[in-house]
Amino acid sequence: MKKAEPxxxxxxxxxxxxxxxxxxxxxxxxxxxxxxxxxxxxxxxxGCGKSTILxxxxxxxxxxxxxxxxxxxxxxxxxxxxxxxxxxxxxxxKPTLLQWRTVFQNIALPLEIIGISKSERFQKIENxxxxxxxxxxxxFHPDQLSGGMQQKVSIAxxxxxxxxxxxxxxxxAALDELGRRxxxxxxxxxxxxxxKTIVFVTHSIEEAVYLSERVVILSKQPAQIKKxxxxxxxxxxxxxxxxxxxxxxxxxxxxxxxNEE
Amino acid sequence: xxxxQKYIYPLIAWIVVxxxxxxxxxxxxxxxIILVPPSQIGPVIIDSFSVIxxxxxxxxxxxxIGWSLGTLVAFLVAVSCFSFKSLANxxxxxxxxxxxxxxxxxxxxxxxxxxxxxxxxxxLVAILCFFPMLIVSLxxxxxxxxxxxxxxxxxxxxxxxxxxxxxxxxxxxxxxxxMKINTVTALTTAIVSEFFGAHGGIGQFIxxxxxxxxxxxxxxxxxxxxxxxxxxxxxxxxxxxxxxxWH
Numbered sequence: 001m002k003k004a005e006p007x008x009x010x011x012x013x014x015x016x017x018x019x020x021x022x023x024x025x026x027x028x029x030x031x032x033x034x035x036x037x038x039x040x041x042x043x044x045x046x047g048c049g050k051s052t053i054l055x056x057x058x059x060x061x062x063x064x065x066x067x068x069x070x071x072x073x074x075x076x077x078x079x080x081x082x083x084x085x086x087x088x089x090x091x092x093x094k095p096t097l098l099q100w101r102t103v104f105q106n107i108a109l110p111l112e113i114i115g116i117s118k119s120e121r122f123q124k125i126e127n128x129x130x131x132x133x134x135x136x137x138x139x140f141h142p143d144q145l146s147g148g149m150q151q152k153v154s155i156a157x158x159x160x161x162x163x164x165x166x167x168x169x170x171x172x173a174a175l176d177e178l179g180r181r182x183x184x185x186x187x188x189x190x191x192x193x194x195x196k197t198i199v200f201v202t203h204s205i206e207e208a209v210y211l212s213e214r215v216v217i218l219s220k221q222p223a224q225i226k227k228x229x230x231x232x233x234x235x236x237x238x239x240x241x242x243x244x245x246x247x248x249x250x251x252x253x254x255x256x257x258x259n260e261e
Numbered sequence: 262x263x264x265x266q267k268y269i270y271p272l273i274a275w276i277v278v279x280x281x282x283x284x285x286x287x288x289x290x291x292x293x294i295i296l297v298p299p300s301q302i303g304p305v306i307i308d309s310f311s312v313i314x315x316x317x318x319x320x321x322x323x324x325x326i327g328w329s330l331g332t333l334v335a336f337l338v339a340v341s342c343f344s345f346k347s348l349a350n351x352x353x354x355x356x357x358x359x360x361x362x363x364x365x366x367x368x369x370x371x372x373x374x375x376x377x378x379x380x381x382x383x384x385l386v387a388i389l390c391f392f393p394m395l396i397v398s399l400x401x402x403x404x405x406x407x408x409x410x411x412x413x414x415x416x417x418x419x420x421x422x423x424x425x426x427x428x429x430x431x432x433x434x435x436x437x438x439x440m441k442i443n444t445v446t447a448l449t450t451a452i453v454s455e456f457f458g459a460h461g462g463i464g465q466f467i468x469x470x471x472x473x474x475x476x477x478x479x480x481x482x483x484x485x486x487x488x489x490x491x492x493x494x495x496x497x498x499x500x501x502x503x504x505x506x507w508h
Contacts (some may be wrong), residue, residue: 029456055411058411058415060411060414060415083414083415084417086415086416086417088415089415090411090412090415092408092411092412093408094408096406096408096409096412098426098427098430100430109426110416111281111414113413113416113417113418113426114416114428142359161416163338
């Protein structure tokens, strides 16, 4: 495999709170490089700042309450420039759909904001609906869909303006086991088709190992990178549940995290 | 079938009330100065339409202009300053304090230096509609979930895109509700301020007729007032229903 230039570089990145927790460090000495098209997951004790890493990459950090240290480079630019160039798509823990818009109109939202013509918009949205298998639900409103479907709409919406990087913040945390498995498989397919770089935050070690090529394990606050595990099972991974190695990988990571508690 | 019942039961209830009213007045021989029977009010209602209509339109001029003005200015003030957090907080606090003053009591004083003309009433109506609208607008504009704002940030959306595509549609149900409640506030304000002296209007009309013990006319005025208020309220209600349906 040819090693491509890294797409995301975090160099000595840290976060210090500037509000009532003033002086407290949330993240410290985070060094991470992510290659284009890579699927990477971040796990760690709850509240350690997993999601904060995504906020740093997407430049949506609340700078009134936090101070950012270190250097962030995305596609050779600063995080702010990358956001202005709309290089990053974000899928939040909650679907954050606009309730008064249909599925179709929700996916259209970023395209409207960018100012893409109606006909071009239509074509793109049709393709995205096919990608997430929601063609039949184009005219439904979000409250008529299940949680999993809503989250798929949210993924389609993030992909609408074709950002090379997709950040996902515990997107399937609210789903039941089966729904989550199903969406994990769909996400792998979407990733393989679109060749996006995906940075995926989850509190489920199993999900992280199942989905990604590398798993970043964070320590408790002030969070540092404890270890980066490479997961080399070939995709698709549907048969992985028969593989003892899969469970060994999970157990390894769990032990690393348990030492943190 | 269900729809029919929705209208039939209130109708029956009203008829029963009127019948009891009529019978009570006759049996106990209540003086017409204290309570007029419906049978005496009915004909007056029919005869006095044009007289009362004139007075009602005088009052509704104050109500509609004042209500629109108060609502619009409050909305514009909220739009122009909700982005500045501390200013928005300050304004909300000021609005809450001013709302606690029984503004209707100011009607008497306001008449003192602004005169008893129609514009004074319009202004008072505007002021009373202004504060609730300002408070609700500010609080709903500033109470948008952080993740939605972050979403729009990743889209690199402009201020106006964020306002028109996110904040306004999210706030509209609350705004429409306040506008609806304000219709009643506006009417009460106009009428009560007319009690303190006016050159016309339904409030002044009721007061002067009462002075002549022309109680059937007072009842007729109240009857038309209820109808006019209901129409205004229902229009706002329809607007709200139409919006939430389309929404």
